[in-house]
Every structure is written in C-alpha cells, then in structure tokens.
Amino acid sequence: MITVEEHRDAVLAAVPRLPARDVPLADALGCVLAEDVIADLAVPPFDNSAMDGYAVRAADVAAASRESPVRLRVVADLPAGSGDRPEVHPGTAVRIMTGAPVPPGADAVVPVEQTDQRAGPGSGSALPEVVEIRSPAVPGAHVRRAGDDVTPGAVVVPARIELRPRDLSTAASTGHGTLPVQPRVRLGVLSTGTELVPPGAPLAHGQIPDSNSVLVAALAETLGATAVPLETVDDDPATLRRRLQESLGRVDAIVTTGGVSAGAYDVVKEVLAPLGEVAFTAVAMQPGKPQGFGVLDDDGRGVPIFCLPGNPVSVFVSFVVFVEPALRVMAGRGTTAEPQTLQPLLVEATVAAGWRCPAGRRQYMPVVLDDRTDDDGTLVLLARPASAGGSGSHLVASLAEADGLAIVESDVEAVAEGDVVTVMMVP
Numbered sequence: 389m390i391t392v393e394e395h396r397d398a399v400l401a402a403v404p405r406l407p408a409r410d411v412p413l414a415d416a417l418g419c420v421l422a423e424d425v426i427a428d429l430a431v432p433p434f435d436n437s438a439m440d441g442y443a444v445r446a447a448d449v450a451a452a453s454r455e456s457p458v459r460l461r462v463v464a465d466l467p468a469g470s471g472d473r474p475e476v477h478p479g480t481a482v483r484i485m486t487g488a489p490v491p492p493g494a495d496a497v498v499p500v501e502q503t504d505q506r507a508g509p510g511s512g513s514a515l516p517e518v519v520e521i522r523s524p525a526v527p528g529a530h531v532r533r534a535g536d537d538v539t540p541g542a543v544v545v546p547a548r549i550e551l552r553p554r555d556l557s558t559a560a561s562t563g564h565g566t567l568p569v570q571p572r573v574r575l576g577v578l579s580t581g582t583e584l585v586p587p588g589a590p591l592a593h594g595q596i597p598d599s600n601s602v603l604v605a606a607l608a609e610t611l612g613a614t615a616v617p618l619e620t621v622d623d624d625p626a627t628l629r630r631r632l633q634e635s636l637g638r639v640d641a642i643v644t645t646g647g648v649s650a651g652a653y654d655v656v657k658e659v660l661a662p663l664g665e666v667a668f669t670a671v672a673m674q675p676g677k678p679q680g681f682g683v684l685d686d687d688g689r690g691v692p693i694f695c696l697p698g699n700p701v702s703v704f705v706s707f708v709v710f711v712e713p714a715l716r717v718m719a720g721r722g723t724t725a726e727p728q729t730l731q732p733l734l735v736e737a738t739v740a741a742g743w744r745c746p747a748g749r750r751q752y753m754p755v756v757l758d759d760r761t762d763d764d765g766t767l768v769l770l771a772r773p774a775s776a777g778g779s780g781s782h783l784v785a786s787l788a789e790a791d792g793l794a795i796v797e798s799d800v801e802a803v804a805e806g807d808v809v810t811v812m813m814v815p
C-alpha cells in the first residue's frame with residue numbers, strides 16, 4: 389500500500405494546467421483570469437448627465453430662484469443613447485435624460501424638479517418650448533465627467549483572481565466582450581455497474597440507484613468544473629472501451645466509479661490496466677483504498693482519468709482528497725509550488741462520541757459538527773459520526789448529515805470521547 393500523500397503527489401505531478409483561452413463574459417464567472425484586464429474605454433466614456441432635467445449654461449442661471457426664475461428656450465431633446473450634439477447657446481437649454489451626453493455649450497444640468505416642468509413619463513413627455521429654471525446651478529452641476537472612474541490603459545482586474553460578477557461588469561464597462569481565462573475543466577462522469585438504475589427508477593431485486601453519477605457531477609459543478617455525463621455502463625468491457633473512446637475528445641478529465649477492486653467483473657481495471665497508462669494501487673486510507681489513476685492520450689493531449697472505487701462514501705472521500713486538488717491545478721486555481729492553494733480547510737474538534745478505526749489505514753470519518761459554550765465562555769467544536777453505522781463506505785445516506793471528514797492517522801485504533809481530531813471541511 390502507498391500513503392495518501394504518495395498517491396496525491398503522483399496525481400498532482402501528472403495533471404496539466406489547461407491552456408488559457410478567450411471566453412465570452414457570460415462563460416467566465418468563477419474562472420481564473422489569465423492576464424490583467426486593461427481598460428480599453430474610459431468610464432464614463434463621455435461627459436453625461438447624472439439627472440433627468442435640462443442642460444444649461446451655468447452662467448445663464450446663476451441667479452435663478454423660485455421667486456425670480458430664468459426662462460430658457462428649449463432647442464432640443466436628448467434621451468440616453470442619442471448621438472445628437474445640439475449646441476446650447478446663451479439663453480437656451482436642451483432637455484436631457486440621465487446618461488445622455490452633455491451637449492456642446494452646456495456645462496451644468498438642472499434637475500426637472502427645479503423647473504416648472506412635470507417630472508416623469510406620460511404628461512411630462514411633450515417637449516416644452518420654454519423652461520423656467522427655479523434654482524441656480526454652478527458649472528459642473530450634475531455632470532458626470534468622462535474618465536471620472538477609470539481612464540484607458542488602467543489595470544482594472546488583476547490576473548489570477550477567480551472572476552466574480554462585479555469583475556465581469558468592470559470588464560464589460562471598460563470595453564471587453566471576452567476575457568482570457570483558464571477555462572472550466574470539462575469533467576466526464578462515468579459510473580460502472582450492472583446493478584445501477586437511474587435515481588428514482590423502480591428497482592428489481594439486486595439493483596440500486598446510481599447515486600455516484602449525481603454525486604460526482606454535482607461536486608464538479610460546485611467546484612467550478614463542468615460535468616459531462618458519460619452515462620452509466622454495465623460491467624461489460626467492450627461497452628466501457630467504446631464509451632471511453634467516444635468521450636475522450638469532449639472532456640479534459642474523467643472520473644469513473646466502481647470496478648477497480650478484486651471482483652470477477654471489475655470492468656474498469658480489466659479494460660484500463662492492460663493499456664499501461666492507468667496504474668491501479670492500494671492506498672492506505674479508509675474508505676477509498678483501491679484507486680486507479682493515469683493520463684490517457686487524446687491525439688497528444690493528456691486527459692487525466694481517476695478510477696474511484698464504487699462505494700459511494702469512498703467516491704466522496706476520494707474526490708475531495710485527490711480529484712478536487714487536481715481540478716484546482718487544471719483550472720489554474722492552485723499549484724504544487726504554493727501548497728496552501730491546494731489545502732482544504734482544516735479545523736480541530738473534540739470528539740463527542742468515539743468510534744473504531746481500521747488498522748494500517750488513515751481514516752476519513754464523516755462527522756457532524758456541533759458547538760458547545762463552556763462555563764468560561766469558550767466555544768468548543770464537537771464531532772460525532774454522521775452515521776450510527778460508523779465509517780462503512782456504503783453508508784451513503786448519512787453523508788448528507790456530515791459537515792466534515794475527521795482525519796485519523798493509521799496507527800490509531802480507536803477514537804474516544806474527549807480526544808481532539810482534525811476535521812477537513814467538505815463541499
């Protein structure tokens with residue numbers, strides 16, 4: 389048997405970072421940005437009005453008040469989006485809407501509420517011949533200047549961050565329709581097993597619902613990858629071989645579940661072991677002992693394949709321990725050169741109800757975390773097994789209860805109430 393670290397290191401050394409490419413903004417959310425975003429446009433791109441009202445020459449209305457309003461001739465109407473440039477001469481005004489370009493000659497905007505005109509659509513929509521200005525304006529009043537926020541050439545989003553909704557808005561407003569990113573990893577999801585039927589379908593004797601496909605696809609999506617369902621295959625080598633060949637071109641990595649241990653029908657091992665690209669190993673962990681990993685060749689492109697054991701809790705543990713960091717590397721989110729970028733969140737917890745541990749294998753025990761406040765005010769995190777059945781790798785239904793996986797080293801035979809354990813927080 390090899391250790392978890394040995395297997396994980398071998399996996400991480402073999403998985404490639406996907407090449408960066410340009411994607412539309414709508415597809416870039418959550419992706420790692422490959423290069424700085426540089427503003428092509430100023431924000432705002434032109435001087436424009438901050439208010440619905442009248443563009444004026446400030447000097448014309450410097451003395452305006454409710455008692456002695458200034459009357460200006462209205463020479464044009466400027467809704468937002470208008471490309472017109474009507475000149476505002478002394479004694480005139482242009483009706484203007486929020487966001488419309490300030491016309492030449494004007495240097496201030498008077499909000500409609502400070503005029504004799506009615507605010508709002510409907511009766512207020514007809515363009516008046518004359519507007520009465522009832523309060524003064526200083527130069528620049530209610531004018532948003534070009535470049536107030538950003539000028540062209542500025543770095544507006546730095547490379548390497550995971551793109552958030554507001555980064556995409558920044559990119560759009562500075563002139564970008566696409567961004568160079570590490571693309572989402574397309575993860576092929578393939579369950580094997582003649583006993584499997586789709587979730588919700590009626591079961592004949594000996595059949596079980598295929599929960600692994602749902603689990604792996606949802607984990608992939610949760611971690612920012614795109615799940616590509618490759619459908620469930622029976623324990624038939626020819627079908628599996630064909631399915632893998634058909635699928636290789638449309639995925640960046642593959643997770644299979646089942647068929648990797650010592651059974652007479654362990655189809656994944658039967659098909660992939662002889663090719664030599666995928667190694668099948670026993671890893672000193674529970675659950676998740678039998679593991680297959682390799683890199684398949686797709687016309688010179690390496691497609692990592694993770695062959696996880698079929699037991700559902702084994703799938704979950706194997707995914708978070710091996711597949712998740714590999715996906716992080718492939719998507720540019722982490723690198724082995726900066727190990728902290730691949731570390732899960734670990735917390736310490738006090739055991740509230742003990743359990744037994746397998747000899748010679750590191751245990752990953754699904755646990756529920758509760759908290760207790762001691763008399764002195766200290767907050768204590770408490771861990772107890774998520775399933776009354778303990779750590780069996782078939783105890784899939786209680787996984788929903790778990791907050792984390794308690795990690796117990798291979799030389800520990802039992803964990804007792806009051807012991808302190810490290811818990812890996814899980815998605």
Ligand SMILES: Nc1nc2c(c(=O)[nH]1)N[C@H]1C(S)=C(S)[C@@H](COP(=O)(O)OP(=O)(O)OC[C@H]3O[C@@H](n4cnc5c(N)ncnc54)[C@H](O)[C@@H]3O)O[C@H]1N2
Nearest residue numbers: 579581597598599600646647648649650677697698699702
């Ligand atoms: N003689 C030995 N038998 C087993 C060994 C061993 O070392 N020697 N290892 C055991 C361990 S540990 C594990 S883990 C499993 C792994 O087995 P496989 O990867 O070959 O998986 P299967 O036999 O196909 O399935 C195991 C189990 O999981 C259920 N399963 C499979 N796929 C799904 C799915 N998509 N959704 C829900 N449940 C699934 C399947 O019905 C089995 O009950 O081997 C042990 N045996």
Ligand code: MOO
Nearest residue numbers: 675676677702781
């Ligand atoms: O290693 Mo298996 O995953 O114990 O059940």
